[in-house]
Amino acid sequence: MIAIDYSNANYPVRANFAETHNRFWERLASPGAWFTGAQKVAIAKEIRQSHDCDLCQRRKEALSPYQVEGEHQTASSELSDVIVEVVHRIVTDSARITKNWFDGVMSQGLKPEEYVEILGTIVHTFAVDEFCRGLGIPLNELPEPKAGEPTRYLPENASYDGGAWVPLLPNFIEEGPEADIWNGYGANVIRALGLAPDEVRSLMDLFNSHYITNDSIVGDWTICPHGGLSRIEMEVVATRVSSHNDCFY
Amino acid sequence: MLRESIKADGQTIDLEGLADPNCKEIAGLKHSHRLIEYADVFMLRDAEQLALVRDKLEKEMGANKLVDASGVASNFQRMVRIADGSGIPVDPGSYENRVDLIDQLGLEEYESAKNTLSRL
Numbered sequence: 001m002i003a004i005d006y007s008n009a010n011y012p013v014r015a016n017f018a019e020t021h022n023r024f025w026e027r028l029a030s031p032g033a034w035f036t037g038a039q040k041v042a043i044a045k046e047i048r049q050s051h052d053c054d055l056c057q058r059r060k061e062a063l064s065p066y067q068v069e070g071e072h073q074t075a076s077s078e079l080s081d082v083i084v085e086v087v088h089r090i091v092t093d094s095a096r097i098t099k100n101w102f103d104g105v106m107s108q109g110l111k112p113e114e115y116v117e118i119l120g121t122i123v124h125t126f127a128v129d130e131f132c133r134g135l136g137i138p139l140n141e142l143p144e145p146k147a148g149e150p151t152r153y154l155p156e157n158a159s160y161d162g163g164a165w166v167p168l169l170p171n172f173i174e175e176g177p178e179a180d181i182w183n184g185y186g187a188n189v190i191r192a193l194g195l196a197p198d199e200v201r202s203l204m205d206l207f208n209s210h211y212i213t214n215d216s217i218v219g220d221w222t223i224c225p226h227g228g229l230s231r232i233e234m235e236v237v238a239t240r241v242s243s244h245n246d247c248f249y
Numbered sequence: 250m251l252r253e254s255i256k257a258d259g260q261t262i263d264l265e266g267l268a269d270p271n272c273k274e275i276a277g278l279k280h281s282h283r284l285i286e287y288a289d290v291f292m293l294r295d296a297e298q299l300a301l302v303r304d305k306l307e308k309e310m311g312a313n314k315l316v317d318a319s320g321v322a323s324n325f326q327r328m329v330r331i332a333d334g335s336g337i338p339v340d341p342g343s344y345e346n347r348v349d350l351i352d353q354l355g356l357e358e359y360e361s362a363k364n365t366l367s368r369l
Contacts, residue, residue, distance in 0.1 A: 011312045017320065051294075094333035102336060119334045127327040134291055134319030136300055165336035189328055192335035203331075210324035228317035229284075232264075236281055237321040239267040240288035247329040 001029060001143045009137050014226060020209040021128050021140070024202050028125060029143035033153045033196050034114045035121075037145035042078040043087055043118060044125045044142050049075035050088040060093050066101070082108040083118060090122050095246040102165045112166045113154055113195045120199025127206055158195050162188060169194030183215045190214070211238070280310050284318060291322045 004021045006013035028044060029037045050056055053073045059065035072084050079087075082105055089097060105115065132139050155169060155178055162168035168191040173179050181200045182190055193199040204214060211234065212225045221231040229237070266272035267285070275281035283306045290302045307315045331337075 011307070011316050013316050014313075017316075090330050090334050094330045097333050097336075099336060116335070119331065123327040123330045123334075126330070127323045130323035130326045131319050133294075133296075134299070134322050135316065136296070136303060163338045168337075188337040188340050189332050192331050192337050203327075206327075207324065210320040226313075226317055226320075228311070228313035228315075229321070232278065233280075233284055233314070234317065234321045235264055236267065236275060236278065236284045237288050237318050238325045239264055240285055241292060241322050241325040242329060243268045244288070244292040245326070245329040247325075247332065 001025065002141055004140050006137065009135065011135055013135070013137075014209075014228075016209040016226075017131065020205050021131075023205055024124050024128060025140070025143045027198060027202055028121065029146045031146070031148040031150045032117050032121070032198060034111075034117050034150050036150060037148065039078065040121050041142055041145045042076055043083065043121045045075040046079060046084055046087040047091050047122055047125050048129065048139070049073065050091045053088055053092070056088050056092040065089075065093055065096055066098075080109075082110055086110070086115065086118055087122055090119065091126060099165060116166055116193055117196040117199060120193045120196050120202065124199070124202045124206060127210065131210065153197070155194065155197055162191060164188065164192060166192065167195055168192060169197075169200075183213075283309050287315075287318050288322060291319075 004018050004025060006018050028040050030040075031037050032040055035043075050072075055068065055070040055072050058070070059068045062068045072081075072088050074084050086105055089101070106112070110118075129139050131137075157173070157176065157178070158167035158169050160167050168188065169178060169181075169186065171186050171191065172184070173181065173186070178194070178197050178200075181194075181197055182204060186194075190200060190203060193203055207214060209226075212231070216225070221235075224230050225234070263277075264275060266275065273282055273285055275285075283302075287302050287306050290298050293299075303315060306318065
């Protein structure tokens with residue numbers, strides 16, 4: 001696999017971006033809990049394709065995306081139609097996703113644990129790609145998939161008690177195989193990926209380089225966590241991007 | 250995240266206006282206009298405009314801050330999709346603590362609020 005290297009980028013990209021992006025690329029190429037490395041890399045290709053999909057564009061422009069029928073323009077034939085729909089929809093129009101849409105996806109044969117692994121694969125890959133776009137750096141070459149079968153690992157302590165569409169892990173996990181995945185309190189947006197614990201591990205790892213560590217979210221707002229933007233300046237960017245995304249959460 | 254910003258901000262800087270598209274700077278925060286401009290253009294997905302805005306931000310604030318801005322922007326492209334895609338409710342207590350702010354900013358008009366609030 002060609003390592004991600006930003007040392008020749010047009011800006012001085014601090015080293016922990018390449019370190020965390022490489023760790024995620026390694027995980028992307030490897031078999032997950034429910035999908036092979038080849039399927040996960042195919043999902044990553046589909047993320048990039050979704051920006052050029054006519055159906056997604058027409059849905060984005062429509063008053064309701066549910067009024068527009070058609071077929072997605074896909075990057076390959078490696079993924080089922082329902083997985084392509086999940087990838088394209090989450091990337092291009094996530095704000096208008098409804099419970100009915102989610103139930104429709106489930107009725108086409110996806111299991112919640114599979115959906116969560118797809119969701120994690122989408123959002124982490126998208127974050128790495130968006131980082132490059134934000135700096136005008138060419139997108140990183142996707143990794144070569146690694147051989148092997150999915151682990152079929154399912155955490156035992158996930159439940160629907162959290163009120164989400166998918167089972168969540170508890171806010172606090174002090175023991176067991178998932179005790180390492182976050183420090184202290186896990187907010188719902190972190191617990192949301194808990195059905196695929198490795199997706200939480202990638203979430204937290206990338207969080208540390210792109211933003212701050214989970215246990216410093218409530219802390220000193222005058223410091224510069226990475227030597228660049230101050231925490232308050234970070235929140236300006238975070239809040240504005242979230243506002244553009246109609247992020248109520 | 251907006252809630253955390255305001256709650257933890259012990260200074261006089263107020264981020265509330267950022268949900269208003271007409272807000273172009275934050276009083277008391279030097280260079281905030283550049284960060285807001287960067288975030289706005291980042292979300293437009295226009296590579297040429299983004300290159301222009303990057304240059305301005307780099308000249309005014311430095312390359313390290315530009316790199317951080319891209320890291321934060323890309324991170325929050327991710328977090329919203331996790332929330333939207335999983336139908337999570339807001340965390341316990343957080344809605345009650347920010348009802349006034351939600352009303353002030355009109356956040357209940359967001360499409361995603363329908364999912365988030367229906368799960369309370």
